[in-house]
Amino acid sequence: MSAIVLGVGAGVFILALLWVLVFLVCVLLSRVSGPARFSIIFVFFAALIITAVLLFFPRATEVTIQEVEIKIIDKFFIGRYVLLAILSIFFFGSLFLVLIHHVLEPIYAKPLRSY
Incomplete structure (x- = not known):
């Protein structure tokens, strides 16, 4: 089909x-x-x-043949969400570290020359 x-x-x-x-x-x-x-x-x-x-000259038949529907059962449902939660924690932690070390990096003032 x-x-x-x-x-x-x-x-x-x-x-x-x-x-x-x-x-x-x-x-x-x-x-x-x-x-x-x-x-x-x-x-x-x-x-x-x-x-x-x-x-x-169509290739398909006009009468559709009913196919048996196969039900897919997700047996690893809870494990998938635990894995998603762990990866989300690492992602947001890494994003926080990037924010601290790269975006908010301090810019030090250059000393004034005094003669």
């Missing part, structure tokens, strides 16, 4: 990407002078053919 994002399959995103790229190529080719400007027509018809092929 293919992945579904935002309620639609990958084919919709492929078609959207195809037409965005075709639009950009057509905009770029519209700035060209001479007979190369007419290649916009070929790019547009090529995109139409690709879209027709993708719409009329």
Whole structure:
């Protein structure tokens, strides 16, 4: 079964990407002078053919097959949070030490020259 994002399959995103790229190529080719400007027509018809092929020959079946859902049980739940707490303590302790030793490092005044 293919992945579904935002309620639609990958084919919709492929078609959207195809037409965005075709639009950009057509905009770029519209700035060209001479007979190369007419290649916009070929790019547009090529995109139409690709879209027709993708719409009329889909790879996935229309009927979705129900799969058995596998439940994943986290048996190390408490240990994971203990590890997170210990790492958080070390992180904030290290951040405090960096603050003390680097950011708040004292700047000593230079002695005045007296003649």
